[in-house]
Amino acid sequence: MAAKVVTVAFEGVEARRVDVEVQLTTGQQVFVIVGLADKAVAESRERVRGAFAGLGLSLPGKRIVANLAPADMPKEGTHFDLPIALAVMAAIGVVPLDALDGWAAMGELSLDGRIVPAAGALPAAMAAGALGLGLICPEASGPEAAWAGGTRILAPRSLVALINHFRGSQVLGAPAPGPVIEGERARDLRDVKGQEHAKRALEIAAAGGHNLLFVGPPGSGKSMLAQRLPGLLPPLSSAELLQTSMVHSVAGLIARGALTRARPFRAPHHSASMAALTGGGHRAKPGEVSLAHNGVLFLDELPEFGVQALDSLRGPLETGEVMVARANAHVRYPAKVQLVAAMNPCRCGHGGAGRGYCGKAPRCQRDYQGRVSGPLMDRIDLSVDMPAVTAADLALPPPVEGSAEVAARVARARQLQMDRAEAAGSLETLNGRAEGAFLEKIAGLDEAGRSLLARAAEAGRISARGWTRVLRLSRTIADLEGADGVRRLHVAEALAHRRSAAPGEETTPGLGQGTV
Known part of the structure; x- marks a missing residue:
């Protein structure tokens, strides 16, 4: 027997x-x-x-x-x-x-x-x-x-x-669940001087769960802003805490049963392989995009990552999950993340203007930024060009608004989205993942806004996926203002954050980046 x-x-x-x-x-x-x-x-x-x-x-x-x-x-x-x-x-x-x-x-x-x-x-x-x-x-x-x-x-x-x-000679008692850690003290936005346009983009990204790209010379504050995003996000809900902890448990990252409500923030080095980013290896372990589930994946020096590694993120960013295929099995991991990336305008760092002017501009910019594929760029909702920080910026007093004030606005905007999703029975609560009939319903544009968006599409500035992402972004901007409908001003700001032209090229008049 x-x-x-x-x-x-x-x-x-x-x-x-x-x-x-x-x-x-x-x-x-x-x-x-x-x-x-x-x-x-x-x-x-x-x-x-x-x-x-x-x-x-x-x-x-x-x-x-x-x-x-x-x-x-x-x-x-x-x-x-x-x-x-x-x-x-x-x-x-x-x-x-x-x-x-x-x-x-x-x-x-x-x-x-x-x-x-x-x-x-x-x-x-x-x-x-x-x-x-x-x-x-x-x-x-x-x-x-x-x-x-x-x-x-x-x-x-x-x-x-x-x-x-x-x-029967010894009785083992049942263990108690480990502690719940609320998270370490987040870095404050008050530490960042200047770059108000970038701070605004960070707030919009936090409110709707949108993917974000910072482009600027070294020292312009790209990494500083990205590291302050967790301080703007609400803590994990009970369901999200369990989902995230399941991934971390399989990866062996939970110590003594302690769970944390702070949203994951993963920042892999640009030498990371495709398996390190999306999962794989001999035991098909979860990759960085899964370890960041319900949180933030920060990719610094974006063009320095391998082409295959970056392109392997295209599917997870769209579907919110990773499928690691093996000859005898298929392993699925959740990967619902908010991507934040940073890059220099060109290899030398400074691009075609200002201090450290690149003598090879604009060709150097096109070659360097061209390492990131168009389909991946199309999945990034907001792109922010950040100028170099000047001595005048550094001499300014600390900003009046810090992370606490911005986080309060983000929380109100997210609550609006959750209430709408609950009323409609939608599984996706954030605008950054809304789609189909639900998105069309919540992002009902006024006539001026629809006309502006149609002109952008006709000019070739946005793809079909870009159209959807502009609608999502416009709805988030309206939510931050507490507006019921999406107006032309919201669409214009959303279009202003879409990276539509190659370095050195002119954008369509009236529709270029930074035009509202």
Whole structure:
């Protein structure tokens, strides 16, 4: 008779049921693990053997076969150690065979019998609860797993503690959920002098969840402004907190079960590969765009990223999810992010005017900015040209308005959007992702605004996708003013933020960037 213990295998943030079946048969003394296991799972037999030795136990002198069913599902990770060890102990009578009924297990073993953390405790607990099971996990992962709500959690420090619990000589209490951290103190907009046009664009982007690009010479404040965006955004809602934490749990980024309501802010270096940005690698781990789910992905020095890496973001920015394709599986991760990017106007940094004038302008600008594909640029709602900060700007007193005042306006605008979406039954609450009939309804333009937008389209300034994004942006600008309808002034400001012409080229009169 085979002993069976339930565990999980991860497909993205989803945890699928896996049954670990261990059977002892006569024959050559060997320990075999079957069921499409990767290298880390195959090495479990040595960790289990070492943990047993640390407890003073020895494996029976029989053929031990551990089957991970279903056999055609890929199994990856070290969290299979604990369920394999428990199934072996049940097979040899160390724990009662029926003691494991009603439980799933996950965790890595050390050679002295301790149960050490493994990534994915939260989604594992959620899956166990959905199956009507409790979860046995490492002590350090207990506070994280406890966030699953009604799922029963056992979080032993070692195999000895777990054996004693099942034999009735020790009682393990249920762990409490970890703390919720409200987030570190955000950097304040009062630190940024000048650049009022860029601050306005940052406020609009925060209010509607729009993608944003800053273009300017070194030292103009592009990174400073981007780093202050989290201070303008409201904290994660309860649903968003759970979604984001599931991704971070699979990536192993939750420490001692502590969750944070601060929206993620990920800023990968421009040397990041396509797999680092969108996810992949041997175990198809989540990439930066998924780790920034419900938050901000900041790409500094945008043209310095690899072309393939940047273009791999086009799909996630549109759909809000990443599909990592493998020969034997497809892994899906959520990736609903707000993209903020920054770049110099050309390779030398200063472009075609002002201090540090580039002698190769405008060709240098076209070549440098041309590294970013047109389709990716079309997914950016706001583009802001930032001039160099002058000595006169630096001599100004600190601005009267800081992040707190702007965040209050952003919160009011977002509340308007949430109320509209709830009334219409829309799943997308922010203007930055509104589409279809819902977008047409909420962004009803007046006659002057529709005429202006039509002229921009006829002049070739905006694509079909650009039309949609201008509507979204116009609605957000109107929301910041508390206006019921979208007027020509709102459309004009939205068009002014669309990057429509190549460096050095003239824009259509009356419709160029910066014209309202």
